[in-house]
Amino acid sequence: MQFQNRKLYISVALAAVVLFIMALGPGLYGHEYASQIYWLYDGFDLLCHQLGDRSYHLSGMPMAVCSRCIGIYGAFMAGWLLLPFLSRINISLKWKIGWLIGLIILNLADVTGNLFDIWSNTLETRLALGTLLGLSVALLFNDEFFSN
């Protein structure tokens, strides 16, 4: 297996890990330290509604992002770290873009359906849809860094 464009792969891997750890919020560090790193919420205030009842909690504190977003960040990080294995999957760019667009639409439909009371989504369904979206983003790059 050949590994090319190493600097970019490793930089994005590190960035994805940092982003995921930040997204877990101050609760990760336990209740006693949480108040000192409350600013973690500020980092995601332009990216997520951060509603407590739509987020998972750690040490009794909501994560810095909602369940859908933690699914996106977590799955992107996992997918990126698993790219050496995902590179074995042979899918055309057209299909990968199709999957990505389809999952964006599915997530938007889920938000809209919930907004108009057509259905009620849960923490788990939002996490699942976010996870699929995050994974589809990582999968888009499965032929960029590793070749068999």
Add this chain to the structure above:
Amino acid sequence: MDNEQTAPSYWNSVLIGALTVALITGGLGIILMYYVAGAEPSMTLMVVSGLTLPLTCLFGLVGGVIATRHYAKTFDITFTIGQGALIGLLTGAVAAIFATVISQLWMMIDPALMENFYENMIYSMEQIGMPQAQLNDAIDNMEQTRAQQQSLGGIALGVLINAIVLGIVNAITGMIGAKIFASEE
């Protein structure tokens, strides 16, 4: 096609992507604050404020795609996903600065907005019968956020942390943009 030697500047595309993100996220945020500050406190208010924000999330993410698409289409060139990541990273960082400038300017134009926004949010939480402990936590969080937003150190920290997070997510969407719009495939 090799564009390495004669690659045109991407700064116009970065600024366009960043300004789009900042105007839409900042603009929608301000509109939402006016809505919340002016509306009758109710459950609907809480729901609307919670569900309008996901729209701004999307625009916060697409800065990298907008910038890389603009760069590729304007100069009709292809470039690597590494360059897409760089363009996205810069777009996110600049967008964080623009968004802060827009919101701070608006707070100077209408200083009562923030006051009314927080008062109405707290009143709405009381109206929907939120448990007292949860209500106290929410009020503490709001007060903390508000105090931070008014201090210079808080504003600088806010810009820095927003620039890091927006920079990383837009670097990823910049790579997506490069893959879709600037790939040789």
